[in-house]
Amino acid sequence: MTSALTSVPPLRVAQDGPSLAEQMTALPVATLIVRPDNSIADANVRAETLLNMARSAIIGSDVARTIRIAEAGARFDIWHSSKAVAAYDIKVHAGRTAEMEVDLLISPIVDHDGWRVVSIHAQSQARKIGHRGSAGGARSAMGAAAILAHEIKNPLSGIRGAAQLLESGQDGRDAALTQLICNEVDRIAALIDRMQDFTTDRTLECRPGNIYPLIDRAAGIAAAGFAKNIKIIKHYDPSLPFSTINDDALVQVMINLLKNAAEALDHVAKPVIRVETAFRHGVSIVTGSGRGSAVLPIEILVIDNGPGVPEHILDHLFNPFITGKRDGQGLGLALVDKLVRDMNGFVQYARDTEAGESSFRILLPMGMAS
Numbered sequence: 151m152t153s154a155l156t157s158v159p160p161l162r163v164a165q166d167g168p169s170l171a172e173q174m175t176a177l178p179v180a181t182l183i184v185r186p187d188n189s190i191a192d193a194n195v196r197a198e199t200l201l202n203m204a205r206s207a208i209i210g211s212d213v214a215r216t217i218r219i220a221e222a223g224a225r226f227d228i229w230h231s232s233k234a235v236a237a238y239d240i241k242v243h244a245g246r247t248a249e250m251e252v253d254l255l256i257s258p259i260v261d262h263d264g265w266r267v268v269s270i271h272a273q274s275q276a277r278k279i280g281h282r283g284s285a286g287g288a289r290s291a292m293g294a295a296a297i298l299a300h301e302i303k304n305p306l307s308g309i310r311g312a313a314q315l316l317e318s319g320q321d322g323r324d325a326a327l328t329q330l331i332c333n334e335v336d337r338i339a340a341l342i343d344r345m346q347d348f349t350t351d352r353t354l355e356c357r358p359g360n361i362y363p364l365i366d367r368a369a370g371i372a373a374a375g376f377a378k379n380i381k382i383i384k385h386y387d388p389s390l391p392f393s394t395i396n397d398d399a400l401v402q403v404m405i406n407l408l409k410n411a412a413e414a415l416d417h418v419a420k421p422v423i424r425v426e427t428a429f430r431h432g433v434s435i436v437t438g439s440g441r442g443s444a445v446l447p448i449e450i451l452v453i454d455n456g457p458g459v460p461e462h463i464l465d466h467l468f469n470p471f472i473t474g475k476r477d478g479q480g481l482g483l484a485l486v487d488k489l490v491r492d493m494n495g496f497v498q499y500a501r502d503t504e505a506g507e508s509s510f511r512i513l514l515p516m517g518m519a520s
Contacts, residue, residue, distance in 0.1 A: 179269045184213050186264025188229055200272055201245025208245070213268065217254070218243040228256060232264070233431075244270065310335040354399055354492040358392040358517025361400065361450065365425060368404030377412040377423065385426040393448040394517035399489040406482040407452040407510050414456030414508065424453040430513070446496055446513035453509040458501045467499055486510075 174181060180197040182190050193201075193208040201208060201216065208216065214229045220241035228235050237254040244250060253271040313331040369382055408423065415421035428449045459467060468487040490497040495514040502509070 177269075179271055182208070182213065182268040182270075183259075184266045184268055188213050190216065191265075197270070200247070200270060202247050203245045216245055217268075217270070220249050228254065231256070232258060234258060244272075306335050306339055354396040354489075356394045356396045356493055356517075359395050359397060361390070361393050361395060361427070361448070361514075362386060364395070364397055364400045365404055365427075365450070368401050368408060369425060371405055372408040372412065372423075376409050380412055380415055380421045380423055382408075383422060383424045385424065387427045387429055390427055390429055390448065392517040393514045395493055395514060396489075399493060403486050403489050403512065404450075404452070406486045410482055410510075411452055411454035411456065411508075414454055414458075418456055420455075422455050424451070426451040426453065445515065447516050448514040450512040450514070451509050453507050455507050458508045459499060464499075468497070490514075 168176070174183075174192060174194040177194050177196065180200040181194045182197055183192040185191050190208055190211050190213050193205050195205075197208065198205050203216075219228075220243055228237055235254070235256040237256075239251055240254060241249055241251050242254075244252065250272060255269045255271070257267045257269075259265040259267060310332055313328045313335070316328045365384075369384065372380075373382055404425075408425075411423045412421075415423070428451075430447050430449050468483050487497055490512055493514060495512060497513075498511050500509050500511065501507075
């Protein structure tokens with residue numbers, strides 16, 4: 151009667167393929183199999199190393215005791231959820247090790263109610279997939295950037311005014327040079343304006359809204375301008391509920407992602423951009439600092455068939471001034487990340503090498519229609 155709780159549920163493996171035990175051993179991250187009663191049924195070698203415990207001691211132990219959440223004020227219980235859970239930058243006491251910051255990914259096993267696979271990443275992967283918190287150092291940098299932008303724009307206006315005076319008094323002589331000065335001043339001023347988007351941490355006003363008119367507006371701008379020679383295909387989930395969003399912010403996010411995709415397709419023979427939406431049941435994101443879990447079921451994908459992001463910038467893809475383009479400024483994706491986070495959402499990049507496609511995935515909270 152209790153046999154279902156004493157062994158790992160049978161998983162089908164090809165006869166000529168590796169056994170389940172061999173697959174577990176080969177996994178590159180610490181992995182646990184957890185029963186419905188929260189006892190650990192199996193653990194791989196990486197888990198033994200991370201927890202500093204023998205496999206015999208891990209098996210049968212309570213997962214909530216073996217991986218103890220360090221934040222006493224946390225408002226979530228990841229061990230009593232039937233849904234897939236991703237907990238990023240969370241502090242835990244793992245086995246016999248000291249407190250550490252990890253990412254926990256918990257996935258239910260299909261057709262086996264209550265059984266879960268738990269993977270533990272000791273070195274935070276949150277930055278690699280585009281989810282960053284706003285730390286004190288970042289706020290200091292924002293303040294410095296605001297002061298710098300203000301101080302630079304003051305002399306720029308004087309330079310432009312002087313160039314215009316020179317142009318008006320030259321009777322056409324050196325007009326090209328003075329116009330060049332004006333154009334370059336305008337370009338630098340525009341760059342500083344974009345920098346100033348990062349110098350505020352004020353809360354965006356978000357409300358429940360339909361994302362489709364906003365996506366369509368951004369796609370229309372793209373089709374009329376920077377993506378006019380690129381086929382844009384839309385696959386929408388017609389049953390998608392409202393999302394809690396800021397209209398202007400979402401339009402800006404979509405324009406930036408579409409522009410990024412269009413620029414990646416410069417040398418592609420048959421360039422295609424796909425915009426897709428879906429409702430993802432059971433997607434929860436958990437962050438540290440006791441802020442609790444966020445259910446983010448609204449998914450927006452921007453997919454292109456370009457060459458993808460260069461490997462050397464993947465870890466810093468959403469940081470300001472990081473770009474793989476020769477004439478890029480590295481601000482578009484950084485602004486996307488900031489605006490999505492300001493809407494309490496999540497953005498990540500992925501590359502499907504088999505399909506030859508790159509995708510940016512946005513997850514947003516659901517909103518109730520008023």
